[in-house]
Amino acid sequence: MITIALAGKPNAGKSTFYKAATMSDVDVANYPFTTIDANRGVSYVRTECPCLERDERCGDEACRDGKRYVPIELIDVAGLVPGAHEGKGLGNQFLDALTNADVIVNVVDASGGTNEEGEPVEVGSHDPIEDVNFVEEEMDLWLAGIVDRNWESIERKSRSPDFDLDDALADMLTGFGATEAEVAASLRSLDYPEDPIQWTDEHREALARDVRARTKPIVLVANKADVAPEENVARMRETGKMVIPATADGELALRKGAEAGLIDYDPGDEDFEIAGDVSDAQRKGLERIREVMAEYGGTGVQEALDRAVYDLLDHVTAFPVQNETRWTDAKGNVLPDAFLLPRGSTPRDLAYAVHSDIGDGYLHAVDARSKRRISDAYELEEGDVIKIVSTAK
Ligand SMILES: Nc1nc2c(ncn2[C@@H]2O[C@H](COP(=O)(O)OP(=O)(O)OP(=O)(O)O)[C@@H](O)[C@H]2O)c(=O)[nH]1
Ligand SMILES: [Mg+2]
Structure with missing residues (x-):
């Protein structure tokens, strides 16, 4: 099964996203490091069901009136702070949790209402652009550390007459989810000495960055879009990376509302209908979510998973x-x-x-x-x- 990992700064809304996407009960709170041990669960990507071409719809759980939900695995890990690869914050144990992910969803608090460490600050006072690159950087440096630590054994193996650098590196990096073909493609794109003994730290770091980019592509979620200044989302988009504005909180409310029969809503829909008896307060909350959905074409949670799998991973x-x-x-x-x-x-x-x-x-x-x-x-x-x-x- 495809595995998607939610990574990002503490307090950005990863667990809220996870809770909405898997409908499982996990802790969510407005302070850093709520999540310590990774949560794993089943979520879905949405596509069109071929039954739409036939007279009858499938009529089971996986297909809701032609909207087909295909299972994937979702992982929610502890928050990450700059320097995590050297053990800062909760350190690099959670980076290990990312090793078997096929794609990373970096949940960014686009509202600017949490600082670098994830502590609540006034909305708009932290620049979310700072949170865009550091996840990538931490993952690159963490992998570079793994390559460094294993290099002696590569050097040792290189003394054997049937040594092959491609094979040795592929062996070392499969644990990180890299295939032989990916390692070979990386090596083709880099300049390096034939003899591993002559590799420098720079060579190893370049290899780590290239392998990370090939094996762990990243989608950015601009979360808390319901309270985020619009210009923050726009500036995140200017980075040229794939950015999905989202309200994880909103999606969670909609899924719970749908489960309780209060609204008609299927994950990934651009809008919903009120179908049950709702209180004035509920109606107000729902209408506020509807405004955000109208602006961004939905809550963004389903879309982030779909784009990760269908666009970034090209499945x-x-x-x-x-x-x-x-x-x-x-x-x-x-x-x-x-x-x-x-x-x-x-x-x-x-x-x-x-x-x-x-x-x-x-x-x-x-x-x-x-x-x-x-x-x-x-x-x-x-x-x-x-x-x-x-x-x-
Ligand atoms: N306004 C708003 N708040 C949100 C949204 N999503 C999550 N939150 C809030 O943000 C806070 C942090 O949410 P969590 O899901 O616990 O964040 P996390 O990234 O898992 O945090 P750690 O586990 O500490 O790393 C909670 O108070 C959530 O209710 C959103 O879309 N909009
Ligand atoms: Mg969490």
């Missing part, structure tokens, strides 16, 4: 079925599964994602829309419905 959703006419599995469930795969994946990759036996026994695949057999080299596209023919059941 597509494929729907394997057993019956290519009815789009069902053996039990008759319509479009029972959805898999997220990197763009460029083939039907065989999908078969392996379903089960390694199905992958091993892969014979061919059929496009359930055209009912035609598709080639082994076909690259899956968003929303493909695929029947896999395999010797395994």
